[in-house]
Amino acid sequence: MENLERIxxxxxxxxxxxxxxxxxxxxxxxxxxxxxxxxxxxEGTPADTFYLIxxxxxxxxxxxxxxKPLVIATIGEGEILGWSWLLAxxxxxxxxxxxxxxxxxxxxxxxxxxxxxxxxxxxxxxLKRLVQIIEHRLDEARFQLVDVYAVR
Amino acid sequence: xxxxxxxxxxxxxxxxxxxxHDVAKETPDTFTLTLQPQDGTxxxxxxPGQFSMLWVFGAGELPISISGDPGKHDHLVYTVRxxxxxxxxxxxxxxxxxxxxxxxxxTGWPVGVARGLDLVxxxxxxxxxxxxxxxxxxxxxxxxxxxLVVLYGARSPRDLLYRKELAAWARQPDTQxxxxxxxxxxxxxxxxxxxxxxxxxxxxxxxxxxxMLCGPEIMMRFVVRDLEAQGLSRNQxxxxxxxxxxxxxxxxxxxxxxxxxxxxDGPVFPYAQIAAQMEKYEL
Numbered sequence: 001m002e003n004l005e006r007i008x009x010x011x012x013x014x015x016x017x018x019x020x021x022x023x024x025x026x027x028x029x030x031x032x033x034x035x036x037x038x039x040x041x042x043e044g045t046p047a048d049t050f051y052l053i054x055x056x057x058x059x060x061x062x063x064x065x066x067x068k069p070l071v072i073a074t075i076g077e078g079e080i081l082g083w084s085w086l087l088a089x090x091x092x093x094x095x096x097x098x099x100x101x102x103x104x105x106x107x108x109x110x111x112x113x114x115x116x117x118x119x120x121x122x123x124x125x126x127l128k129r130l131v132q133i134i135e136h137r138l139d140e141a142r143f144q145l146v147d148v149y150a151v152r
Numbered sequence: 153x154x155x156x157x158x159x160x161x162x163x164x165x166x167x168x169x170x171x172x173h174d175v176a177k178e179t180p181d182t183f184t185l186t187l188q189p190q191d192g193t194x195x196x197x198x199x200p201g202q203f204s205m206l207w208v209f210g211a212g213e214l215p216i217s218i219s220g221d222p223g224k225h226d227h228l229v230y231t232v233r234x235x236x237x238x239x240x241x242x243x244x245x246x247x248x249x250x251x252x253x254x255x256x257x258x259t260g261w262p263v264g265v266a267r268g269l270d271l272v273x274x275x276x277x278x279x280x281x282x283x284x285x286x287x288x289x290x291x292x293x294x295x296x297x298x299x300l301v302v303l304y305g306a307r308s309p310r311d312l313l314y315r316k317e318l319a320a321w322a323r324q325p326d327t328q329x330x331x332x333x334x335x336x337x338x339x340x341x342x343x344x345x346x347x348x349x350x351x352x353x354x355x356x357x358x359x360x361x362x363x364m365l366c367g368p369e370i371m372m373r374f375v376v377r378d379l380e381a382q383g384l385s386r387n388q389x390x391x392x393x394x395x396x397x398x399x400x401x402x403x404x405x406x407x408x409x410x411x412x413x414x415x416x417d418g419p420v421f422p423y424a425q426i427a428a429q430m431e432k433y434e435l
Contacts (some may be wrong), residue, residue: 149307
């Protein structure tokens, strides 16, 4: 558990978080591994977990009928995979597909939600950090939409 | 007669006759041309970042950055994206065909200023072409520079330039090469996302770095924002700009960018020098 706490504390997402909060978070965490090619989650399934990627790269894919899934982003070492666990109806909107062997910390979304409800300071702290990630990803998606390399 | 010939050769408006030695396909719409002087003389020296005016007889004249090795003087290399009539005519030339060359023109990348520092190269799309001479220069003067970080983004895997060289550069000591595409297929096993997403994985040391950027202006604007957030000052960031260059020597004014002529004062500028113009709408 001590080791897990250290890993979580070193993750950029949780950097500088109060030790008491870290202890609460560690209670919802576990080490997980996925083999290359495995689906970590699939669109439309319950989003009850999120991941801190420690090693490897995960493709975020959109399912497209009658064609191969489209990779819209990759999530790598030190990054957070997934925020659907925080927002009702807690369902994944994309596929998470392991491109390589993945080592990650899985955080039980239900457990963490309950702790955030019970301790709003913790909830606010998590939300602030998550909103920053969401803002970055929104910026990146907008930048992607501009299609800067297209011929004008 | 002799003095007239010399005067003609020194005239920056007079193209020198070159012939196409080789045309290599890089991507479905981008080609690399190797040109040699028709008289068999030296191809000429250039600074990384400079450009030439290439005259395709009957089609027009184009400003194209030199993408070859500045240490090799027997030929000139250009990477051209075929997007219009003149560029299509240029990339359709066969070996042995004649092409007129004026130049090299413009300011180069500050490879001298970068000595002793980390070099951060951020390129988007065909923007890697004007930066490739810098990479050649650094790799052939490796002891003069610290860490080399190359961040390269393209639209899709099929649009990536110099794929074999990117892999070879990544194997060099003290060199980090990260490549991303905006849209990846399932067979692509590398990063997907805009070029700025690579900063999370780049081994940057902002206080001892110099950044060189080339790509679409909007891309460079996003990259500058992220470099500044990483701690680089505007004087540590250099950009290569592109405008409609015609005469290449500051006479015609076609490439005017606020108080600057891109052809003569650029194309490479410190960001601090052009930040005000880059922030102006519709300029």
